[in-house]
Amino acid sequence: MDWEERLFATFDDLEQQAAALYDAERAAELGDRARAEYAAVTLAGRLMSSVDDELALDVTGVGTVAGRLVRVAGEWCLLERPGHDWIVPLAAVAAVTGASGRAVPEVAWPAVARLGLGSALRRLADAGEPVVVHRRDGGRHELVPTRVGADFVEGRGPEGREVLVAFPAVAAVQSAST
Template sequence: MSWEEQLFALFDDLEGQAEALYDAEREAEVADRSRAEYQHVTLASRLMASLDTEVGLEVVGLGAIRGELHRVNAEWCLLAARAQEWIVPLSAVSAVRDASPRSVPEVAWSPLTRLGLGSALRRLAEAGEGCLVHLADGSRHEARFTRVGADFVEATGDHGATMLISFARLAAVQSRTIR
């Protein structure tokens, strides 16, 4: 082998080593960026990727419920289980089982998903439908919603008494029939 061939072989070897070092460094950088970007993934975006599949929710003050995820919003989700629907504020969800490993960013959501918890509860109030209201402290009330405010719902309880229920303490609203 001539000295020129040896020199080119040396340059090829050095170039290969540099390329391997660059690839290793880039791989670590991509992994680091991927971990950093995950901080922008929300529970709602993971649930959005799980639409129309069966999931299990652990709800504060209520426990486990399982059903098909029909709607998701940044504030709440709608779960259909047996002959009932559950409106669950995401603030009351402590754990989710069997969710999709993917997520759907909010920019890709339908404009209808921007309707807040008040809109979902207004639908129940307009229907005049009785429901079981579960609160974060574990208590529950049979009620019919009459009006919905900015951060509370007005309901008529078992004995005709009016009560105001804060959205912040609401764990879930259980309807009696599936629509």
């Protein structure tokens, strides 16, 4: 091999080393970017991609609630199961089993997904049907919702007394299926 061939072989080797270093740096950078992007994914975003799927929620103060995920909003979700619908504030969800591996970014959510927990509870109050409000501490209230304030739901209990339940205390609201 003459000096010119050795020189070109050395240049080829250096180019290959530089390409390998670039690929290694690029892979690390892409990994960092992927982690940073995923850090912005919310539970609601993951659940949004699971609408119409069967899944199980471990709800603080209630236990496991399994059913078909019907609707997701930024603050709550609606599970449907035979005999009952469950409105569950996402803040009360401890774990989810069966969710899709994908996520839907908030900009792609339908407009109704921006409605708060109060909107869902107002619908129940309008229906006038009895519900069970499960609290995060394990307590529960059987009542017919009558009004919904900014941060509480009001209803009439079985003995006719008014009961106010603050939203932060609500783990789930169980209603009859419609």
